[in-house]
Amino acid sequence: MRTFLDFEKPIADLEAKIEELRHLASDDTVNIAEEVARLEGKVNKLLRQTFAKLTAWQKVQVARHPQRPHGADYIAALIDDFTPLAGDRSFGEDAAIIGGLGRFRGQSCVVLAQEKGHDMATRIKHNFGMPKPEGYRKAVRLLELAGRFNLPVITLIDTAGAYPGIEAEARGQAEAIARAIDACLNAPVPIVSTIIGEGGSGGAIAIATGNRVNMLEHSVYSVISPEGCASILWRSSDNAQDAAEALRITAQDLEKLGVIDAIVPEPLGGAHRDPGSIIADVGTLIEDQLRPLLLLEGAALKQQRREKFLEMGQKGL
Amino acid sequence: MNWLTNFVRPKIRALVSRGAELPDNLWVKCDKCGTMIFHRELEASLHVCSQCGNHMRIDTAKRLSLMLDEGFIKLEMPKPIVDPLKFRDKERYTDRLKRSHAKTTEPDAISSAAGTIGGVPAVVSVLDFGFMGGSMGIGVGDGFVAAAREAVARKAAFIAVTASGGARMQEGILSLMQLPRTTIAVQMVKEAGLPYIVLLTDPTTGGVSASFAMLGDVHLAEPGAYIAFAGARVIESTVREKLPEGFQRAEYLLEHGMLDTVVTRAELRGTLAKILRLLMRAAPLPALESSAPLSPPLSPPLSAA
Numbered sequence: 276m277r278t279f280l281d282f283e284k285p286i287a288d289l290e291a292k293i294e295e296l297r298h299l300a301s302d303d304t305v306n307i308a309e310e311v312a313r314l315e316g317k318v319n320k321l322l323r324q325t326f327a328k329l330t331a332w333q334k335v336q337v338a339r340h341p342q343r344p345h346g347a348d349y350i351a352a353l354i355d356d357f358t359p360l361a362g363d364r365s366f367g368e369d370a371a372i373i374g375g376l377g378r379f380r381g382q383s384c385v386v387l388a389q390e391k392g393h394d395m396a397t398r399i400k401h402n403f404g405m406p407k408p409e410g411y412r413k414a415v416r417l418l419e420l421a422g423r424f425n426l427p428v429i430t431l432i433d434t435a436g437a438y439p440g441i442e443a444e445a446r447g448q449a450e451a452i453a454r455a456i457d458a459c460l461n462a463p464v465p466i467v468s469t470i471i472g473e474g475g476s477g478g479a480i481a482i483a484t485g486n487r488v489n490m491l492e493h494s495v496y497s498v499i500s501p502e503g504c505a506s507i508l509w510r511s512s513d514n515a516q517d518a519a520e521a522l523r524i525t526a527q528d529l530e531k532l533g534v535i536d537a538i539v540p541e542p543l544g545g546a547h548r549d550p551g552s553i554i555a556d557v558g559t560l561i562e563d564q565l566r567p568l569l570l571l572e573g574a575a576l577k578q579q580r581r582e583k584f585l586e587m588g589q590k591g592l
Numbered sequence: 593m594n595w596l597t598n599f600v601r602p603k604i605r606a607l608v609s610r611g612a613e614l615p616d617n618l619w620v621k622c623d624k625c626g627t628m629i630f631h632r633e634l635e636a637s638l639h640v641c642s643q644c645g646n647h648m649r650i651d652t653a654k655r656l657s658l659m660l661d662e663g664f665i666k667l668e669m670p671k672p673i674v675d676p677l678k679f680r681d682k683e684r685y686t687d688r689l690k691r692s693h694a695k696t697t698e699p700d701a702i703s704s705a706a707g708t709i710g711g712v713p714a715v716v717s718v719l720d721f722g723f724m725g726g727s728m729g730i731g732v733g734d735g736f737v738a739a740a741r742e743a744v745a746r747k748a749a750f751i752a753v754t755a756s757g758g759a760r761m762q763e764g765i766l767s768l769m770q771l772p773r774t775t776i777a778v779q780m781v782k783e784a785g786l787p788y789i790v791l792l793t794d795p796t797t798g799g800v801s802a803s804f805a806m807l808g809d810v811h812l813a814e815p816g817a818y819i820a821f822a823g824a825r826v827i828e829s830t831v832r833e834k835l836p837e838g839f840q841r842a843e844y845l846l847e848h849g850m851l852d853t854v855v856t857r858a859e860l861r862g863t864l865a866k867i868l869r870l871l872m873r874a875a876p877l878p879a880l881e882s883s884a885p886l887s888p889p890l891s892p893p894l895s896a897a
Contacts, residue, residue, distance in 0.1 A: 439822030439830050447850050449801035449821035456775045457807060477802040484772045498759045498768040508681035522764045523677050534765050584772045588730040591676030
């Protein structure tokens with residue numbers, strides 16, 4: 276059962292009609308087939324029109340779509356011999372960041388992927404994709420492991436943000452994020468980061484300072500959630516749509532600002548309508564980006580990352 | 593110009609200014625215990641309440657002269673792009689900026705100075721909470737990077753004094769990018785073999801705490817300073833329970849291993865000077881300079897036995 280977003284109402288209505296027609300056993304099958312084809316054409320046109328000009332707020336909803344492919348889906352499809360590695364060696368294991376070793380297109384690598392979960396049980400297990408300090412400390416441990424064995428790192432970002440809770444603060448959430456940023460920037464190996472859904476502020480950038488940073492076409496990446504920004508600056512979370520526009524959180528805006536390197540086009544109607552194809556396309560892009568990076572020395576990779584981030588903010592929109 | 597501004601307003605201004613001549617800040621109320629403190633006494637106590645020890649927020653000029661030896665120089669801060677997103681909420685970002693400029697007379701929320709602390713060369717960067725809540729945008733990031741480079745060039749210790757509500761929302765994703773940018777600055781100082789010391793003051797939260805504020809070789813904090821990643825209100829709305837007493841205060845962070853020490857304002861310069869001397873003037877002791885052994889071994893080496 277597909278979940279439809281508010282703005283997809285007309286599309287949902289048409290698709291429901293198509294379903295209905297398909298289930299109509301009748302004598303004049305030909306006419307029904309024709310009608311279905313006609314409606315499908317209409318749906319596609321509507322999808323194309325709607326998704327060609329999604330507002331920032333609509334993109335937020337697409338990026339948060341419950342059926343959007345998540346970190347674990349990418350790992351399952353792209354990484355062979357995936358071997359999860361758990362724990363930060365000082366407090367615990369945090370399933371909001373899945374980490375491990377595996378083989379990407381034959382190349383041994385380290386993978387760090389934020390995972391939100393897809394039903395109640397898995398959402399609770401992965402804490403809705405909101406990492407705690409131990410998640411970031413595990414990331415640091417695996418980044419160091421990657422450095423020791425000269426393995427490239429693939430990071431997949433999808434989080435509303437780092438978990439804002441009492442224990443997370445008690446165990447030093449801020450320090451854990453700062454150390455993760457530090458470790459990413461210091462790693463003597465290639466890092467390719469891709470925002471596959473939500474890039475929620477510090478919780479996202481902690482593992483997103485790659486040599487290459489990509490975004491899916493309808494993913495978002497922001498310093499604060501539109502709701503949070505609205506409640507601070509507009510003093511009402513009802514203005515989340517205004518905040519989403521003002522904050523410039525879309526892949527298209529971030530590319531213009533020089534913050535990301537590439538945008539992966541999504542299937543018509545969003546990644547959730549064809550997870551297989553979007554995951555394959557992300558895989559192709561990562562491979563293309565990793566190949567030249569694998570030829571560089573550790574110091575050059577580090578230098579490239581530094582220059583890339585130090586240059587940011589020189590141009591506005 | 594019309595008759596109103598030409599003729600009536602000066603009179604009104606005269607009326608108002610007579611009132612304004614009366615000093616209205618002779619007594620300052622401690623925001624913690626409510627004690628009224630005479631302004632001279634407050635100056636003498638470095639803006640610490642004599643009754644409850646509350647370390648009140650102080651401006652950048654006071655902070656710099658409190659920390660550095662006399663004769664320091666303020667560093668020119670870079671002038672980055674202004675309002676890259678053309679951000680507007682209920683009011684324009686550029687208007688908010690103008691107000692903060694007028695209030696603090698600083699170009700942005702960061703100021704830096706070079707000088708010495710107890711005779712040891714140091715570059716100090718201070719965030720000013722009075723400038724848009726000390727929030728970190730491109731201006732703060734650029735200022736921090738420039739100060740770190742200055743420290744490296746001068747072979748000086750780098751000291752960051754933090755006070756910030758976090759990243760500057762009005763610069764969107766570019767403010768988030770200041771987390772890696774300031775982290776790179778810290779790495780440059782550390783790679784040059786120089787100390788990077790953080791003094792966390794009230795309040796230090798969000799993107800600043802999740803980057804350069806938590807990457808120091810040594811973390812000092814002022815008593816009672818609020819230090820957090822997520823603010824108390826955000827946490828309360830997530831966990832829907834009351835937060836423990838003293839949660840996210842400097843003493844709490846000290847207990848949880850995030851700080852090296854909590855230091856009062858009166859002890860600050862002395863503590864800093866001691867740490868800097870220990871780190872940067874480690875050798876040589878007079879005895880080590882000569883070729884003679886430091887002291888005779890207590891017992892013959894095992895191999896000779």
